[in-house]
Amino acid sequence: MGRAVRLSVAGVGNNVSALLQGVYFYADLVQNGHDEYKLPGIKNPRIGDIAVSAVKFVGAFDVDPGKIGKDLRDAIVTPPNNYPRLAADVPVQDVLVEPGIENDGGESMVTAVTKSLIESGTEVLLYSLPTGRQHLAELYARAALDAGVAFVNCTPENIARDPALLSDFQEAGLPLVGDDLASHLGTSVVHRALLQLLGERGITMTSSYQLNVGGNEDFRNLLVSGSSKRTSKLNALAQAGIETSNIVMVPSAAFIPHLGDRKVAMVNIEGVGWGQQTVSLDVLLKVQDSSNAAGVIIDLVRIAAVSLREGTAGFPRAAIAMLKSPPIGTNGRA
Amino acid sequence: MGRAVRLSVAGVGNNVSALLQGVYFYADLVQNGHDEYKLPGIKNPRIGDIAVSAVKFVGAFDVDPGKIGKDLRDAIVTPPNNYPRLAADVPVQDVLVEPGIENDGGESMVTAVTKSLIESGTEVLLYSLPTGRQHLAELYARAALDAGVAFVNCTPENIARDPALLSDFQEAGLPLVGDDLASHLGTSVVHRALLQLLGERGITMTSSYQLNVGGNEDFRNLLVSGSSKRTSKLNALAQAGIETSNIVMVPSAAFIPHLGDRKVAMVNIEGVGWGQQTVSLDVLLKVQDSSNAAGVIIDLVRIAAVSLREGTAGFPRAAIAMLKSPPIGTNGRA
Amino acid sequence: MGRAVRLSVAGVGNNVSALLQGVYFYADLVQNGHDEYKLPGIKNPRIGDIAVSAVKFVGAFDVDPGKIGKDLRDAIVTPPNNYPRLAADVPVQDVLVEPGIENDGGESMVTAVTKSLIESGTEVLLYSLPTGRQHLAELYARAALDAGVAFVNCTPENIARDPALLSDFQEAGLPLVGDDLASHLGTSVVHRALLQLLGERGITMTSSYQLNVGGNEDFRNLLVSGSSKRTSKLNALAQAGIETSNIVMVPSAAFIPHLGDRKVAMVNIEGVGWGQQTVSLDVLLKVQDSSNAAGVIIDLVRIAAVSLREGTAGFPRAAIAMLKSPPIGTNGRA
Amino acid sequence: MGRAVRLSVAGVGNNVSALLQGVYFYADLVQNGHDEYKLPGIKNPRIGDIAVSAVKFVGAFDVDPGKIGKDLRDAIVTPPNNYPRLAADVPVQDVLVEPGIENDGGESMVTAVTKSLIESGTEVLLYSLPTGRQHLAELYARAALDAGVAFVNCTPENIARDPALLSDFQEAGLPLVGDDLASHLGTSVVHRALLQLLGERGITMTSSYQLNVGGNEDFRNLLVSGSSKRTSKLNALAQAGIETSNIVMVPSAAFIPHLGDRKVAMVNIEGVGWGQQTVSLDVLLKVQDSSNAAGVIIDLVRIAAVSLREGTAGFPRAAIAMLKSPPIGTNGRA
Secondary structure (H helix, E strand, C coil), X not given: CCCCEEEEEECXXXXXXXXXXXXXXXXXXXXXXXXXXXXXXXCCCEECCEECCCEEEEEEEECCCCCCCCEHHHHCCCCCXXXXXXCCCCCCCCCECEECCCCCCCHHHHHHHHHHHHXXXXXXXXXXXXXXXXXXXXXXXXXXXXXXXXXXXXXXXCCCCCHHHHHHHHHCCCEEECCCECCCCCHHHHHHHHHHHHHHHCCEEEEEEEEEEECCHHHHHHHHHCHHHHHHHHHHHHHCCCCCCCEEEEEEEEECHHHCCEEEEEEEEEEECHHHCEEEEEEEEEEEHHHHHHHHHHHHHHHHHHHHHHCXXXXXXHHHHHECCCCCCCCCCC | CCCCEEEEEECCCHHHHHHHHHHHHHHHHHHCCCCHHHCCCCCCCEECCEECCCEEEEEEEXXXXXXXXXXXXXXXXXXXXXXXXXXCCCCCCCCXXXXXXXXXXXXXXXXXXXXXXXXXXXXXXXXXXXXXCHHHHHHHHHHHHHHCCEXXXXXXXXXXXXXXXXXHHHHHCCEEECCCECCCCCXXXXXXXXXXXHHHHCCEXXXXXXXXXECCHHHHHHHXXXXXXXXXXXXXXXXXXXXXXXXXXXXXXXXXXHHCCEEEEEEEEEEECHHHCEEEEEEEEEEEHHHHHHHHHHHHHHHHHHHHHHCCCECCHHHHHHECCCCCCXXXXX | CCCCEEEEEECCCHHHHHHHXXXXXXXXXXXXXXXXXXXXXXXXXXXXXXXXXXXXXXXEEECCCCCCCCEHHHHCCCCCCCCCCCCCCCCCCCCECEECCCCCCCHHHHHHHHHHHHHCCCCEEEECCCCCCHHHHHHHHHHHHHHCCEXXXXXXXXXXXXXXXXXXXXXXXXXXXXXXXXXXXXXXXXXXXXXXXXXXXXCEEEEEEEEEEEXXXXXXXXXXXXXXXXXXXXXXXXXXXXXXXXXXXXXXXXXXXXXXXXXXXEXXXXXXXXXXXXXXXXXXXXXXXXXXXXXXXXXXXXXXXXXXXXXXXXXXXXXXXXXXXCCCCCCCCC | CCCCEEEEEECCCHHHHHHHHHHHHHHHHHHCCCCHHHCCCCCCCEECCEECCCEEEEEEEECCCCCCCCEHHHHCCCCCCCCCCCCCCCCXXXXXXXXXXXXXXXXXXXXXXXXXXXXXXXXXXXXXCCCCCHHHHHHHHHHHHHHCCEEEECCCCCCCCCHHXXXXXXXXXXXXXXXXXXXXXXXXXXXXXXXXXXXXXXXXXXXXXXXXXXXXXXXXXXXHHCHHHHHHHHHHHHHCCCCCCCEEEEEEEEECHHHCCEEEEEEEEEEECXXXXXXXXXXXXXXXXXXXXXXXXXXXXXXXHHHHHHXXXXXXXXXXXXXXXXXXXXXXXX
16 A cells, blocks of 8 residues: 655644544555445545555644643544544554644744654655644745655645745755645535536526535634635636626635534525526535545645655646645646 | 528427517517627527527417417417516517327328428427427428428437438438437536536545426426436436436426426435545525526527528537437437 | 505615505505405504505605605615515605714704604604614604604614603603514524424424525625624524524625625524434525515504504504514513 | 333334334433433423333334344344434343234234233333234234233324224223324424414415425335325314415425435425515425434323323323324314
């Protein structure tokens, strides 16, 4: 199943909980005779020769005092994390969560992370902090550079799109993957598919909206700071050639604690067909939010590792379709 | 807007009501200054040079005593027809509904239809009887052949796929369009788009169903005889590469008179993503059933007319995407 | 059909548009032979002997320069008003919209309104400004008192619940109706009915939420100031004996301009039954927002008129069920 | 928790699976310190003094060769049974499934069942065969009479409503509970609550329908024989004073195997309010079908046992609200 990727994580939230538990969940399935090429919820059984379960966690960083010092196995189920427990035995990882870089943290913190990455033999550093911490994302990217490891940025922060950083990784012979992962099955991808379908069929869209609600920290954060995400969702539709003036996007219409890590999305599309007769579509989409992320992270991490091992530096083209804002791609930007 | 297509219709049901009213509805819009290239619900403003409203009804056949002898304008709103009245003034057509061919009708009836088609200067005969009358479809096709007019078959009856008939049209230098029109925005096309999306994203579909309810005669008929339509819907998915063993299709789950010509469809898809966590999609689709047909018929009729005028005989390739069972196309059949 | 209520309105928004157009819509129906006791959407054909259409608009106040000076018939369809045009001919009312009281308006404005109410022979003053203008509501109530007319407060402002004001109306022999009208079919009443049903049946509710979206000014306002409405919605459930700790209410999850005066609500309830097996309910409710208000205003206005004519002062008990915050009622407060 | 009810069951389907597993599930909860008076999904913690978990299975009858001879614990999970496994350890019951009465079974079979009921010390016989076997229901009731045990009929068969049978039980001093249990949270009870709410508010209902789909044997059976259930559902609404001419009920719109014992119901209501503006409600209800039955059976069984122990013969009034067709009750029949 390929040599396991040696992975460190910056941010021990639900996504890392989903990723770690999932790795053991799929390992169990395969061990119990399940066909590795027909695993439920897996698009790419192997990337290079690396299997889904071939990920070894070797380092973790977080600023939450409730998580620091705990074995990663225990830290991932510490509140406010609320991803469900999968039906998998996750053994002690022998990885204690180390203090992460803080906003006012100086050079010494970056040095500490760099040192830790080197000592643990990390191949890939996964950056998965809450959205909106551009400065911290840059510091972690810098630590990865200094340690000589690949970097994966799951968030919308400007890292792979930063020409200076990208060129530094390129010169250092290191892969840089980002920015902003596209969910496994996100609301916007469903919304876009339906809007495109209407367009292809000749139905005139007259109005549309998308509401998302959930109970994890993302939804609490986005309630107040969702406008950049709102714009980015509209941009994504516009790039697909869809007229967006009658479309309203609400990334977090409500923080609903009892939903936990579940996300519920409501998509409405109204249109008219022959004789201006109305057509309406109402979609109710229910997903496990962090599974939606981990299902893509598993591919980005393996792409980064394969690139590193092959000696391919910079941004790997294989990652384009899994990212919302790649440095190159649909926009033709280089 | 191009010379108007001279159209005769076999069967004066909701589809013809939608078509006739719509032609005047769009003519009004354009006359009132609406941009002809941005008409609501119209995919192809012109086919050849023929505009949407460039259709002149010159003949009509039906077996319903309540419709025979009426001007077409009045026949289209005679029950059980229940397509809504569009906001358009439909003038007297000076076309009286003539007696249609009946099952036990002999050669004389076909001759009468042929004669009428010739005398009215018909270019295209649209066949739009209720599903399941293979023999009548053949007789009308024969009348079209004899009269030297193009033939459009909206129904699943085997006409364009009948090699003998197709070759007769070819030899006579006449276009033959069919079989079974694909709705403007049908339930199955939405269902398929979503199933394909899940597949592309790597979500494993675990189960799915589709229920349709409506209040026009189709839904009453399909309640008892829906199994062939059920199979054809599953086949369409299978041809798109979708595993259908966990999919249930119900073309008519209920005849609900008060819905009139409205159709409501419910589509459910369940799947699993990373860590086998569930994903569910419930779609509620509401459409005007006969607008859904007329929005495609308008294109098939114009394709037939353009082919006739250009002298292109047989099945026109431009119609492939608008048909469920074309004689050539996705199935690689010639 | 009883002597027509002479009505003046403070605030010429969608509610007044719905009320005025509706009065003529129902008058037309009855004149065309429709049974007055089976009118669509009408709960109380007569209150006292006053019919639904027995309302004569005699005065109107607003601060919008686009509405002041216009005949009421034209003011009600002036943007941002966006209630649809009903299928009714509304004649010129011979009522010009007068300048309403402004926040910094002094005693002279109140005097002007009082004078106008007297001169127009007003029986009832309907207060229907946007939510959140307590001071203006008090000034209009004072003008009604001075003019000797009944007062109906549709908004959550504290008027009928203000003991001093209520006692002033009582002593003046005038009816005072308020506060905060309960919608004809509001989201909360549907939500509560379903929660109560689950409770009665022995299903344990584990979580629930309610999201409302719309395109009129209310939804734009509530986006930023919805928290008091959120609390009031939870209180209403709590008073009905429902445990609210797992319930989230979002009065305005999004302002969606293209919805116009339509409101869409999504209600979700999750629960468990025997063996802790899950039960889920998802409701999609679509209503015309201002019809939802006018359908109750028509009753409050008639109750106020009947009370005035009968000489019954203070708060009329008949209005309790149509208000969210009556001065007496479910809470046993006097 | 009261002396355990000694229960025998006729028919070992999903309902009995839910009942047996649930009894142990709740016993576990209480043993682990859960408050007996706040059990999830339980309306009546005690009936008489009998707790939810105070049911001891002492006999079982079925005609399925795959179930006969098995311990009840294993028989309840034998296909086509597909109720899920609850998180409860169900121990061996020391109750082997005995051959049930067959249609052509003579007096000897009844005698065998009677003998078994006496020897096992049964207090209550629960009749829970598939719908439509009137003759078998009568034979089992007869066996209960002969053995001197109480009888509970979950099905629509005519037992408690049969005056002769009821009087026989009365004379024998035995309780008789039936007919046709009302689900814990059935589609019809939700449908009725919403229709009544609209009526109370003065919204005029214009049309409504209800579709149910599921994957257990009931849904396969009802596909072909659902018309009596359809009528009974309409009757229930009519008795609640609801005009049913515009309502369509579809007890089984589709048999969808992959749903297993889950049931999905779609309820639509269209209406008009003020100014004849439309109101629409679409409800998606998902329940565990057999939990929906077992949650009521647990009460009927305890009511029967309490009556027997108190010496109250005939139909116990306490059961009225839990039955669709009680011999007395809402219909005023005695």
